[in-house]
Amino acid sequence: MPKPFDKLTATAAPIMRSNIDTDVIIRIERLVGNGIRGTLGKWAFGSLRYLPDGSENPEFILNREPYQDAEILVTGPNFGCGSSREGAVWSLQERGIRAIIGSGFGDIFFANCFQNGILPVVVDKAVVDQLAADIEATQGAGKVSIDLEAQTIVSPSGARHAFEIDPRRREGLLKGLDEVALTLQRDDEIHAFQASDRTARPWIHSTRISA
């Protein structure tokens, strides 16, 4: 069950490159196995964070003060594109990230964020660029505030930006709702659908192998 999200004021790290895919967020070999939860934080952004010899890349923003403690990412276009691996979200979460602000996200990554109590905020690219500039102007010392209830972001400069979010998603995050439990409350409707669909499309429900 996801942890509820309502308000957050935290250090924010701009990672502005376009098309950061989920392979870059977490490499597949870190996700092979069933006992991986809790092991992923140190591998988030592995190819950016570590040099080929395994040492930390001092240039990468999350390796630098004060961004090491970032709980918010400010991202370039199409962040989280590519693979459906939910491990990408888990690795960011285990790294301490609780919200991501960008102009657009990969569709599956975006959905996976909500499943884990991470807030992805979509705003215009101009707002993202302004936020990144404001953060850099304070060398990361200025915090970013997000208020999900009010649907606002406050930049280190004090500028306030409104954002849109699907009302269902918003409620789910605010309350930390468990979608499986909610849907199971509709199990009668699911069974009723299947009963009538068995008549309408019997070939879908009869999956015994043909002779």
Place this chain on the structure above:
Amino acid sequence: MPGRSLLEKIWDQHVIAHLSEDTDLLHIDRHLLHDLGGSRGLLDLKSRGLKVHNPELTFATPDHALSTAPGRAGTSKIGMELLAALRVETAASGITLFDVDQPGQGIVHVIGPELGLSLPGATIVCGDSHTCTHGGLGALAFGIGSSELTHVLATQALIQKRPKTMRARFDGKLPLGVTAKDMILALIGHIGAAGGTGYAVEYAGSAIRALPIEGRLTICNLSIELGAKIGMVAPDETTFEFLRGRPYAPQGEMWDLAVKAWRDLPSDPDAVFDREVVIDVEKIIPQVTWGISPEHVVGVDGIIPDPKAVDDPLRRAAIETALEYMGLQGGAPIAGTPVDWVFIGSCTNSRLSDLRAAAEVARGRKVAAGVRAWVVPGSENVKREAVAEGLDKIFIEAGFEWREPGCSMCLAANGEVVAPGQRSVSTSNRNFVGRQGPRARTHLASPASAAASAIAGAIADVRMMGR
């Protein structure tokens, strides 16, 4: 009221409950599990004290973590554990498993269509982003994360927001040497890797109608590289002929009933799409990627972009980053770039027609010295059919390695990697940083182009190979 699109018709047919203006609880007709996420989901379900809602609509096969070496030699300990867990948990839940060495085993997105599990008008999900592949048969198919996977196991339903619709029309007659892979790479180059974000894309037009199903599956497979998690092609006679007689396709009276329903699925002539794109396929030449996103693509006779010629600082920086990673010079021709590896396989291009196209180029020729070239069939059935045709011999005689079916070097989850700094021409779907192994450099291309590059030892234009 305007007509409805293919997407809208299938969507409406699957609504169990409207949850908000644009979000519905949808019935899921087919759920495919693989070895990376399948047992994890089943164990997650068990830990919540829940049961699989419809095991008869759920099917499993190992593909990601298996070794594809002959005899499966070298599957890692963890890969073996995942396979064992998949066997135990599917058996306990009554889920059909297509196991190693059995007909039916293979890459999930190859076996679904091949077995007739994937059907027009069906909703199909799998914990893998390339599930959009199945849209080639007129299904509404998309990839899901681990949490959604558990949700489908528990409820046979999924909460989804209705996507925007895009129609991408490919018109004209495909030139010689140009394939479905080149068509979709050209579209990605045209509208970008985020061009389809938030959309379900319907591929239409005369060039799509003329494509056999395997080509349509390749087109739909790369929808996610366009940003669209759903890609689809309206079912037609080609679709029905492909499915007729497949093991899990309906038979007899049920077949007639199904086909009658499937004929109503294509978009109405007056259906309205949120975005329309038109591509003239007669202008497409074989495509190859040069960078670290599928949108970094050029014609094989093209020039690698020169960052110095780009004004926008963000775009210039992106090109510089990509060229540095790829070890390429802006402004140079892409053809002739020496390669170390060629990989023919993956859910994009590992079906029989793909192997035939590559074998046609390889026949009677030799892989260039210093190049390692692999052919990894998409499924056990593809492998057997290819062997029956003698394709394996053509590849082996040409110096390719003939492997067992699986995902292999497309995503390197099974330890099969391109070494750091080495350059690969791959028929797969992603040229991301590190996708084929840490610091591996990937160029995406069609099976024919990949085979031509293996022979030439460098990125090659298959049209110059005289076949």
